[in-house]
Amino acid sequence: MELPLVVGVDGSEPSLRAVDWAADEAALRGVPLRLVHASLWERYEGVALSAGLGRSSEQVLADNIVEAAAKRAHRREADVKISTEVLPEEPVTALLREGHTAFALVLGSRGRGGIAEMLLGSVSLAVAARATCPVIVLRGSHDNQAKSEVRGRVVLGIGDEPENSAAVRFAVQEAAERRVPLEAVRAWRCPGHQTTDYPLMAGEPARLHEERAVATMDAALRDAPDGVELHRRTVEGLARKVLLDASADADLLVVGALRRHEYFGLQLGRVAHAVLHHTACPVAVVPQRA
Missing domain, CATH: 3.40.50.620 (HUPs)
Structure with a gap:
């Protein structure tokens, strides 16, 4: 059926x-x-x-x-x-x-x-x-902006729990059906307490956080099919701002929302909440069970 x-x-x-x-x-x-x-x-x-x-x-x-x-x-x-x-x-x-x-x-x-x-x-x-x-x-x-193929790009926000992500599968399928590239974006930030004024050490904390972002993205996209044109991008900054910027010229923005069995209220997350309110393109919120 x-x-x-x-x-x-x-x-x-x-x-x-x-x-x-x-x-x-x-x-x-x-x-x-x-x-x-x-x-x-x-x-x-x-x-x-x-x-x-x-x-x-x-x-x-x-x-x-x-x-x-x-x-x-x-x-x-x-x-x-x-x-x-x-x-x-x-x-x-x-x-x-x-x-x-x-x-x-x-x-x-x-x-x-x-x-x-x-x-x-x-x-x-x-x-x-x-x-x-x-x-x-x-x-x-x-x-x-209702037409499915206007600009020819699907943007996927990579979240904190990438393994077997329903959002990743949904975004990959959307890009494949449309025959357009998929741009996967992972935002990262270097906490303020980890910065230093010593020139020889200034880049080390940032490099480690960026490497973690790359590793998270690689884990999320490990099973992506070869037939989809895939672009990976890690960006320093707030996740909601990074995704809003990335989706400015996209056909569809895909984000995940974690659903916890023991909680029955609204389960959306700050990033999904922000892009739903402010992005200019259609937004797909894909639930993921914890």
């Missing part, structure tokens, strides 16, 4: 860009596309009202939203198999459940009623921080 690519839709411009991107991605990977709209209309208008008087105005709106999204996806990628569903429940809960049987979830940066697109919406943030499957959040404004 092929797992679908699931898109959360609400009729907003960001969610429609997510539909565009997801349609391209589904065509690229040859997987079904599932469009989901979650609404609490039954809670507010009542099941009895909808049963006695026909469909409520909110239900009609919800049906129209998914129908319009499906038509848009079909116009963009006619060969992709598309299904839709309206779920009468809270969006985060619905999307998290959908993620259990999805290849990935695709969301816009903000939904209806968003104040500013530069800030990430609460639904996208909550889903990215708790989902069991990869979550791709479409960043950017109204320049339609």
